[in-house]
Amino acid sequence: MTLVVFLVALIGAMAIGVPVAFALIFCGIALMEYLGMFNTQIIAQNMAIGANTFTLLAIPFFILAGELMNAGGLSRRIIDFAIACVGHIRGGLGIVAIMAAVILASISGSAAADSAALAAILLPMMSRAGYDVPRSAGLIAAGGVIAPVIPPSMAFIIFGVASNLSISKLFMAGIAPGVLMGTVLIVTWLFVARKDKAETLPRASWGEKGRAGMRAIWALGMPVIILGGIKFGVVTPTEAAVIATFYALFVGLFVYRELTLKSLPGVFIAAGRTTAAIMFLVCAALVSAWLITMANIPAELGSIIEPLIEHPKLLMAFIMVLIILVGTALDLTPTILILTPVLLPLVQKAGIDPIYFGVMFIMNCCIGLLTPPVGVVLNVVSGVGRIPLGRVIIGVWPFLVAEILVLFVLVAFPQIVLVPAHWFY
Secondary structure, three states: OHHHHHHHHHHHHHHOOOOHHHHHHHHHHHHHHHHOOOOHHHHHHHHHHHHOOHHHHHHHHHHHHHHHHHHOOHHHHHHHHHHHHHOOOOOHHHHHHHHHHHHHHOOOOOHHHHHHHHHHHHHHHHHHHOOOHHHHHHHHHHHHOOOOOOOOOHHHHHHHHHHOOOHHHHHHHOHHHHHHHHHHHHHHHHHHOOOOOOOOOOOOOHHHHHHHHHHHHHHHHHHHHHHHHHHOOOOOHHHHHHHHHHHHHHHHHHHOOOOOOOOHHHHHHHHHHHHHHHHHHHHHHHHHHHHHHHOOHHHHHHHHOHHHHOOHHHHHHHHHHHHHHHHOOOOHHHHHHHHHHHHHHHHHHOOOOHHHHHHHHHHHHHHHHHOOOOOHHHHHHHHHHOOOHHHHHHHHHHHHHHHHHHHHHHHHOOHHHHHHHHHHO
Protein backbone atom coordinates (compact mmCIF):
# COMPACT_ATOMS: atom_id res chain seq x y z
CA MET A 1 0.00 0.00 0.00
CA THR A 2 2.92 2.35 0.72
CA LEU A 3 4.13 1.91 -2.86
CA VAL A 4 0.65 2.84 -4.14
CA VAL A 5 0.62 6.02 -2.04
CA PHE A 6 4.07 6.95 -3.35
CA LEU A 7 3.15 6.41 -7.02
CA VAL A 8 -0.30 8.05 -6.83
CA ALA A 9 1.09 11.13 -5.08
CA LEU A 10 4.02 11.52 -7.47
CA ILE A 11 2.23 10.76 -10.74
CA GLY A 12 -0.89 12.63 -9.71
CA ALA A 13 1.04 15.80 -8.88
CA MET A 14 2.93 15.72 -12.18
CA ALA A 15 -0.27 14.92 -14.12
CA ILE A 16 -1.86 18.21 -13.00
CA GLY A 17 1.23 20.16 -14.04
CA VAL A 18 3.12 20.50 -10.74
CA PRO A 19 6.87 20.96 -11.44
CA VAL A 20 8.87 17.81 -10.70
CA ALA A 21 10.76 19.28 -7.73
CA PHE A 22 7.55 20.34 -6.00
CA ALA A 23 5.90 17.02 -6.93
CA LEU A 24 8.72 15.23 -5.10
CA ILE A 25 8.14 17.35 -1.98
CA PHE A 26 4.39 16.71 -2.20
CA CYS A 27 5.12 12.99 -2.54
CA GLY A 28 7.20 13.18 0.65
CA ILE A 29 4.38 14.95 2.50
CA ALA A 30 1.90 12.28 1.35
CA LEU A 31 4.18 9.52 2.63
CA MET A 32 4.63 11.29 5.98
CA GLU A 33 0.87 11.64 6.36
CA TYR A 34 0.36 7.96 5.52
CA LEU A 35 3.05 6.89 7.99
CA GLY A 36 1.67 9.18 10.69
CA MET A 37 4.91 11.13 11.08
CA PHE A 38 4.17 14.49 9.45
CA ASN A 39 6.77 17.05 10.47
CA THR A 40 7.84 20.08 8.44
CA GLN A 41 11.29 19.90 10.02
CA ILE A 42 11.91 16.61 8.19
CA ILE A 43 11.43 18.38 4.87
CA ALA A 44 13.66 21.32 5.79
CA GLN A 45 16.40 19.15 7.29
CA ASN A 46 16.58 16.73 4.37
CA MET A 47 16.64 19.54 1.83
CA ALA A 48 19.45 21.26 3.72
CA ILE A 49 21.39 18.00 4.04
CA GLY A 50 20.85 17.36 0.33
CA ALA A 51 22.49 20.66 -0.61
CA ASN A 52 25.28 20.38 1.98
CA THR A 53 27.32 17.74 0.12
CA PHE A 54 30.87 18.48 -0.98
CA THR A 55 30.63 16.10 -3.93
CA LEU A 56 27.76 18.08 -5.43
CA LEU A 57 30.06 21.09 -5.85
CA ALA A 58 31.27 19.37 -9.01
CA ILE A 59 27.92 20.07 -10.69
CA PRO A 60 28.05 23.90 -10.85
CA PHE A 61 31.71 23.83 -11.85
CA PHE A 62 31.23 21.32 -14.69
CA ILE A 63 28.18 23.29 -15.89
CA LEU A 64 30.22 26.49 -15.85
CA ALA A 65 33.11 24.75 -17.63
CA GLY A 66 30.72 23.68 -20.40
CA GLU A 67 29.33 27.20 -20.80
CA LEU A 68 32.85 28.67 -20.92
CA MET A 69 33.91 26.01 -23.41
CA ASN A 70 31.11 26.92 -25.83
CA ALA A 71 31.52 30.67 -25.41
CA GLY A 72 35.32 30.50 -25.61
CA GLY A 73 35.56 28.64 -28.92
CA LEU A 74 36.76 25.27 -27.61
CA SER A 75 33.76 23.39 -29.03
CA ARG A 76 34.15 24.90 -32.52
CA ARG A 77 37.84 24.01 -32.75
CA ILE A 78 37.12 20.40 -31.78
CA ILE A 79 34.52 20.19 -34.57
CA ASP A 80 36.92 21.82 -37.06
CA PHE A 81 39.57 19.24 -36.17
CA ALA A 82 37.12 16.37 -36.71
CA ILE A 83 36.10 17.84 -40.09
CA ALA A 84 39.74 18.02 -41.17
CA CYS A 85 40.24 14.34 -40.25
CA VAL A 86 37.13 12.65 -41.70
CA GLY A 87 35.07 15.32 -43.50
CA HIS A 88 36.09 13.97 -46.93
CA ILE A 89 34.66 10.46 -46.30
CA ARG A 90 31.22 9.63 -47.71
CA GLY A 91 28.87 10.40 -44.83
CA GLY A 92 31.80 12.22 -43.27
CA LEU A 93 29.85 15.04 -41.62
CA GLY A 94 27.80 12.48 -39.69
CA ILE A 95 31.02 10.84 -38.52
CA VAL A 96 32.28 14.30 -37.57
CA ALA A 97 29.15 14.85 -35.47
CA ILE A 98 29.71 11.67 -33.45
CA MET A 99 33.48 12.11 -33.13
CA ALA A 100 32.93 15.66 -31.88
CA ALA A 101 30.13 14.47 -29.56
CA VAL A 102 32.44 11.91 -27.93
CA ILE A 103 35.24 14.46 -27.48
CA LEU A 104 32.88 17.13 -26.16
CA ALA A 105 31.36 14.55 -23.80
CA SER A 106 34.76 14.09 -22.20
CA ILE A 107 34.84 17.81 -21.44
CA SER A 108 31.41 19.06 -20.41
CA GLY A 109 29.20 16.08 -19.44
CA SER A 110 26.06 17.98 -20.49
CA ALA A 111 23.84 16.46 -23.18
CA ALA A 112 21.92 19.69 -23.77
CA ALA A 113 25.04 21.87 -24.07
CA ASP A 114 26.84 19.47 -26.41
CA SER A 115 23.78 18.97 -28.60
CA ALA A 116 23.26 22.72 -28.88
CA ALA A 117 26.88 23.30 -29.91
CA LEU A 118 26.81 20.50 -32.49
CA ALA A 119 23.46 21.55 -33.93
CA ALA A 120 24.46 25.20 -34.28
CA ILE A 121 27.65 24.40 -36.18
CA LEU A 122 26.97 21.15 -38.06
CA LEU A 123 23.28 21.22 -39.01
CA PRO A 124 23.65 24.09 -41.53
CA MET A 125 26.71 22.37 -43.03
CA MET A 126 24.90 19.02 -43.33
CA SER A 127 21.88 20.71 -44.90
CA ARG A 128 24.02 22.52 -47.50
CA ALA A 129 25.90 19.29 -48.28
CA GLY A 130 22.62 17.53 -49.15
CA TYR A 131 22.04 15.28 -46.14
CA ASP A 132 18.48 14.60 -45.00
CA VAL A 133 17.88 17.35 -42.43
CA PRO A 134 15.60 15.50 -39.94
CA ARG A 135 17.94 12.50 -39.98
CA SER A 136 20.94 14.76 -39.44
CA ALA A 137 19.18 16.44 -36.52
CA GLY A 138 18.30 13.02 -35.08
CA LEU A 139 21.94 11.92 -35.34
CA ILE A 140 23.16 15.03 -33.52
CA ALA A 141 20.57 14.51 -30.77
CA ALA A 142 21.56 10.84 -30.40
CA GLY A 143 25.22 11.81 -30.27
CA GLY A 144 24.53 14.49 -27.69
CA VAL A 145 23.16 12.00 -25.15
CA ILE A 146 26.56 10.27 -25.01
CA ALA A 147 27.71 13.22 -22.85
CA PRO A 148 26.33 11.94 -19.51
CA VAL A 149 27.85 8.47 -20.10
CA ILE A 150 31.46 9.47 -20.80
CA PRO A 151 33.16 11.21 -17.85
CA PRO A 152 33.07 13.84 -16.52
CA SER A 153 29.34 13.24 -16.12
CA MET A 154 26.94 15.21 -13.93
CA ALA A 155 24.56 12.25 -14.10
CA PHE A 156 27.19 9.98 -12.51
CA ILE A 157 27.81 12.58 -9.81
CA ILE A 158 24.12 12.71 -8.93
CA PHE A 159 23.83 8.91 -9.05
CA GLY A 160 26.95 8.55 -6.90
CA VAL A 161 25.55 10.89 -4.25
CA ALA A 162 22.14 9.16 -4.29
CA SER A 163 23.67 5.65 -4.11
CA ASN A 164 26.78 6.36 -2.01
CA LEU A 165 28.97 4.72 -4.67
CA SER A 166 32.42 5.85 -5.84
CA ILE A 167 32.02 8.58 -8.45
CA SER A 168 35.56 7.99 -9.71
CA LYS A 169 34.74 4.32 -10.40
CA LEU A 170 31.51 5.29 -12.14
CA PHE A 171 33.45 7.76 -14.27
CA MET A 172 36.00 5.19 -15.36
CA ALA A 173 33.34 2.52 -15.99
CA GLY A 174 31.47 4.84 -18.37
CA ILE A 175 34.30 5.27 -20.89
CA ALA A 176 33.94 1.99 -22.84
CA PRO A 177 30.09 2.04 -23.05
CA GLY A 178 30.17 5.66 -24.22
CA VAL A 179 32.67 4.89 -26.98
CA LEU A 180 30.57 1.84 -27.94
CA MET A 181 27.48 4.05 -28.26
CA GLY A 182 29.40 6.38 -30.54
CA THR A 183 30.68 3.51 -32.70
CA VAL A 184 27.19 2.04 -33.13
CA LEU A 185 25.79 5.46 -34.07
CA ILE A 186 28.45 5.86 -36.79
CA VAL A 187 27.63 2.42 -38.22
CA THR A 188 23.90 3.20 -38.13
CA TRP A 189 24.45 6.58 -39.80
CA LEU A 190 26.53 5.08 -42.60
CA PHE A 191 23.77 2.54 -43.21
CA VAL A 192 20.75 4.89 -43.21
CA ALA A 193 22.49 7.79 -45.00
CA ARG A 194 23.96 5.72 -47.84
CA LYS A 195 21.18 6.82 -50.25
CA ASP A 196 21.64 10.54 -49.58
CA LYS A 197 23.15 12.29 -52.59
CA ALA A 198 25.36 14.41 -50.39
CA GLU A 199 28.54 16.19 -51.34
CA THR A 200 31.71 15.27 -49.53
CA LEU A 201 34.10 17.94 -48.31
CA PRO A 202 37.49 18.34 -49.97
CA ARG A 203 40.18 16.12 -48.48
CA ALA A 204 42.32 18.14 -46.08
CA SER A 205 46.06 17.94 -46.64
CA TRP A 206 48.30 16.68 -43.86
CA GLY A 207 49.36 20.26 -43.31
CA GLU A 208 45.76 21.39 -42.89
CA LYS A 209 45.08 18.50 -40.52
CA GLY A 210 48.13 19.44 -38.52
CA ARG A 211 47.08 23.09 -38.29
CA ALA A 212 43.53 22.09 -37.25
CA GLY A 213 45.03 19.81 -34.62
CA MET A 214 47.27 22.58 -33.31
CA ARG A 215 44.34 24.98 -33.10
CA ALA A 216 42.37 22.36 -31.15
CA ILE A 217 45.25 21.19 -28.95
CA TRP A 218 44.22 23.36 -26.00
CA ALA A 219 40.63 22.11 -26.21
CA LEU A 220 41.76 18.48 -26.56
CA GLY A 221 43.98 18.90 -23.52
CA MET A 222 41.04 19.34 -21.16
CA PRO A 223 39.81 15.70 -21.11
CA VAL A 224 43.40 14.51 -20.67
CA ILE A 225 43.76 16.68 -17.58
CA ILE A 226 40.35 15.75 -16.14
CA LEU A 227 40.41 11.98 -16.74
CA GLY A 228 44.13 11.62 -16.10
CA GLY A 229 43.88 13.48 -12.82
CA ILE A 230 40.95 11.33 -11.62
CA LYS A 231 42.43 8.05 -12.85
CA PHE A 232 45.77 8.53 -11.11
CA GLY A 233 44.25 9.85 -7.91
CA VAL A 234 45.71 13.34 -8.26
CA VAL A 235 42.30 15.03 -7.96
CA THR A 236 38.77 14.13 -6.92
CA PRO A 237 35.90 14.67 -9.38
CA THR A 238 35.01 17.90 -7.56
CA GLU A 239 38.57 19.19 -7.78
CA ALA A 240 38.69 18.16 -11.46
CA ALA A 241 35.57 20.26 -12.07
CA VAL A 242 37.25 23.32 -10.57
CA ILE A 243 40.36 22.75 -12.69
CA ALA A 244 38.22 22.33 -15.83
CA THR A 245 36.45 25.63 -15.13
CA PHE A 246 39.64 27.64 -14.72
CA TYR A 247 41.24 25.86 -17.68
CA ALA A 248 38.29 26.76 -19.96
CA LEU A 249 38.32 30.33 -18.62
CA PHE A 250 42.07 30.72 -19.24
CA VAL A 251 41.95 29.23 -22.76
CA GLY A 252 38.88 31.25 -23.77
CA LEU A 253 40.28 34.54 -22.47
CA PHE A 254 44.00 34.36 -23.21
CA VAL A 255 44.63 31.63 -25.82
CA TYR A 256 41.66 31.67 -28.23
CA ARG A 257 40.56 35.16 -27.10
CA GLU A 258 36.94 34.55 -28.06
CA LEU A 259 35.76 34.98 -24.47
CA THR A 260 35.61 38.58 -23.30
CA LEU A 261 35.15 40.11 -19.87
CA LYS A 262 31.94 41.68 -21.18
CA SER A 263 30.49 38.23 -22.05
CA LEU A 264 31.36 36.62 -18.71
CA PRO A 265 28.28 37.80 -16.76
CA GLY A 266 25.98 36.14 -19.31
CA VAL A 267 27.97 32.91 -19.09
CA PHE A 268 27.82 32.91 -15.28
CA ILE A 269 24.09 33.66 -15.26
CA ALA A 270 23.35 30.81 -17.70
CA ALA A 271 25.40 28.38 -15.60
CA GLY A 272 23.75 29.63 -12.40
CA ARG A 273 20.25 29.07 -13.74
CA THR A 274 21.03 25.50 -14.80
CA THR A 275 22.74 24.79 -11.47
CA ALA A 276 19.81 26.15 -9.46
CA ALA A 277 17.32 23.94 -11.29
CA ILE A 278 19.41 20.79 -10.81
CA MET A 279 20.25 21.48 -7.16
CA PHE A 280 16.64 22.18 -6.22
CA LEU A 281 15.68 18.86 -7.79
CA VAL A 282 18.41 17.08 -5.81
CA CYS A 283 17.31 18.65 -2.53
CA ALA A 284 13.62 17.88 -3.12
CA ALA A 285 14.37 14.30 -4.16
CA LEU A 286 16.35 13.58 -1.00
CA VAL A 287 13.19 14.26 1.02
CA SER A 288 11.42 11.51 -0.91
CA ALA A 289 14.51 9.27 -0.78
CA TRP A 290 14.63 9.44 3.02
CA LEU A 291 10.93 8.62 3.27
CA ILE A 292 11.25 5.80 0.72
CA THR A 293 13.77 4.22 3.08
CA MET A 294 11.61 4.85 6.15
CA ALA A 295 8.56 3.38 4.41
CA ASN A 296 10.59 0.32 3.30
CA ILE A 297 9.37 0.69 -0.29
CA PRO A 298 12.35 -1.26 -1.76
CA ALA A 299 11.32 -4.30 0.27
CA GLU A 300 7.71 -3.90 -0.85
CA LEU A 301 8.78 -3.67 -4.50
CA GLY A 302 11.20 -6.55 -3.94
CA SER A 303 8.35 -8.80 -2.83
CA ILE A 304 6.55 -8.04 -6.11
CA ILE A 305 9.48 -8.98 -8.34
CA GLU A 306 10.91 -11.65 -6.03
CA PRO A 307 11.03 -14.33 -8.78
CA LEU A 308 13.37 -12.17 -10.88
CA ILE A 309 15.96 -11.71 -8.11
CA GLU A 310 17.17 -15.26 -8.74
CA HIS A 311 17.74 -14.36 -12.41
CA PRO A 312 19.96 -11.24 -12.54
CA LYS A 313 19.85 -10.79 -16.32
CA LEU A 314 16.05 -11.01 -16.40
CA LEU A 315 15.91 -8.54 -13.51
CA MET A 316 18.20 -6.14 -15.38
CA ALA A 317 16.11 -6.48 -18.55
CA PHE A 318 12.93 -5.78 -16.57
CA ILE A 319 14.53 -2.72 -14.93
CA MET A 320 15.77 -1.41 -18.29
CA VAL A 321 12.26 -1.65 -19.78
CA LEU A 322 10.87 0.11 -16.70
CA ILE A 323 13.38 2.97 -17.02
CA ILE A 324 12.69 3.36 -20.74
CA LEU A 325 8.99 3.80 -19.93
CA VAL A 326 9.73 6.24 -17.10
CA GLY A 327 12.12 8.15 -19.37
CA THR A 328 9.30 9.05 -21.74
CA ALA A 329 7.75 11.17 -18.97
CA LEU A 330 10.66 12.26 -16.74
CA ASP A 331 13.94 14.08 -17.36
CA LEU A 332 17.28 12.48 -16.53
CA THR A 333 17.89 14.03 -13.09
CA PRO A 334 14.50 13.27 -11.48
CA THR A 335 14.59 9.74 -12.89
CA ILE A 336 17.93 9.13 -11.17
CA LEU A 337 16.83 10.68 -7.89
CA ILE A 338 13.46 8.90 -7.73
CA LEU A 339 14.46 5.40 -8.86
CA THR A 340 17.96 4.98 -7.40
CA PRO A 341 16.90 4.47 -3.75
CA VAL A 342 14.14 2.11 -4.90
CA LEU A 343 16.07 -0.07 -7.37
CA LEU A 344 19.60 -0.22 -5.96
CA PRO A 345 18.76 -2.44 -2.94
CA LEU A 346 17.05 -4.93 -5.27
CA VAL A 347 20.02 -4.97 -7.62
CA GLN A 348 22.46 -5.56 -4.76
CA LYS A 349 20.24 -8.33 -3.38
CA ALA A 350 20.40 -10.03 -6.81
CA GLY A 351 24.21 -9.90 -6.71
CA ILE A 352 24.56 -7.43 -9.60
CA ASP A 353 27.66 -5.23 -9.53
CA PRO A 354 26.35 -1.79 -8.43
CA ILE A 355 28.89 0.06 -10.62
CA TYR A 356 27.71 -1.91 -13.65
CA PHE A 357 24.11 -1.15 -12.70
CA GLY A 358 24.96 2.54 -12.35
CA VAL A 359 26.42 2.70 -15.85
CA MET A 360 23.44 0.87 -17.35
CA PHE A 361 21.00 3.01 -15.39
CA ILE A 362 22.57 6.26 -16.61
CA MET A 363 22.76 5.00 -20.22
CA ASN A 364 19.05 4.23 -20.08
CA CYS A 365 18.22 7.60 -18.52
CA CYS A 366 20.17 9.26 -21.36
CA ILE A 367 18.08 7.38 -23.91
CA GLY A 368 15.08 8.95 -22.17
CA LEU A 369 16.36 12.34 -23.35
CA LEU A 370 15.47 11.19 -26.89
CA THR A 371 12.02 9.76 -26.24
CA PRO A 372 8.93 11.93 -26.73
CA PRO A 373 6.91 13.57 -25.31
CA VAL A 374 9.55 15.06 -22.95
CA GLY A 375 12.74 14.41 -24.96
CA VAL A 376 14.80 17.35 -23.66
CA VAL A 377 17.62 16.93 -26.19
CA LEU A 378 15.12 16.65 -29.05
CA ASN A 379 13.71 20.01 -28.02
CA VAL A 380 17.20 21.54 -27.82
CA VAL A 381 18.13 20.38 -31.33
CA SER A 382 14.74 21.45 -32.66
CA GLY A 383 15.12 24.92 -31.19
CA VAL A 384 18.74 25.50 -32.16
CA GLY A 385 18.31 24.06 -35.66
CA ARG A 386 14.90 25.70 -36.18
CA ILE A 387 13.41 22.39 -37.26
CA PRO A 388 9.86 21.32 -36.25
CA LEU A 389 10.02 18.90 -33.32
CA GLY A 390 7.98 16.31 -35.21
CA ARG A 391 10.61 16.11 -37.97
CA VAL A 392 13.40 15.68 -35.42
CA ILE A 393 11.45 12.83 -33.78
CA ILE A 394 11.11 11.10 -37.17
CA GLY A 395 14.82 11.53 -37.86
CA VAL A 396 16.01 10.21 -34.49
CA TRP A 397 14.25 6.81 -34.60
CA PRO A 398 17.01 4.74 -36.30
CA PHE A 399 19.57 6.03 -33.81
CA LEU A 400 17.25 5.63 -30.83
CA VAL A 401 16.63 1.99 -31.77
CA ALA A 402 20.39 1.45 -32.19
CA GLU A 403 21.11 2.82 -28.70
CA ILE A 404 18.37 0.68 -27.15
CA LEU A 405 19.88 -2.40 -28.85
CA VAL A 406 23.28 -1.50 -27.38
CA LEU A 407 21.65 -1.28 -23.97
CA PHE A 408 20.19 -4.79 -24.15
CA VAL A 409 23.39 -6.25 -25.61
CA LEU A 410 25.13 -4.96 -22.47
CA VAL A 411 22.39 -6.56 -20.35
CA ALA A 412 23.10 -9.91 -22.04
CA PHE A 413 26.88 -9.49 -21.88
CA PRO A 414 27.78 -7.44 -18.78
CA GLN A 415 31.47 -8.29 -19.27
CA ILE A 416 31.56 -5.65 -22.05
CA VAL A 417 31.13 -3.07 -19.29
CA LEU A 418 32.83 -4.83 -16.39
CA VAL A 419 36.11 -5.89 -18.01
CA PRO A 420 37.11 -2.45 -19.39
CA ALA A 421 35.84 -0.86 -16.17
CA HIS A 422 38.36 -2.89 -14.16
CA TRP A 423 41.09 -1.84 -16.60
CA PHE A 424 40.34 1.80 -15.89
CA TYR A 425 39.90 1.55 -12.13
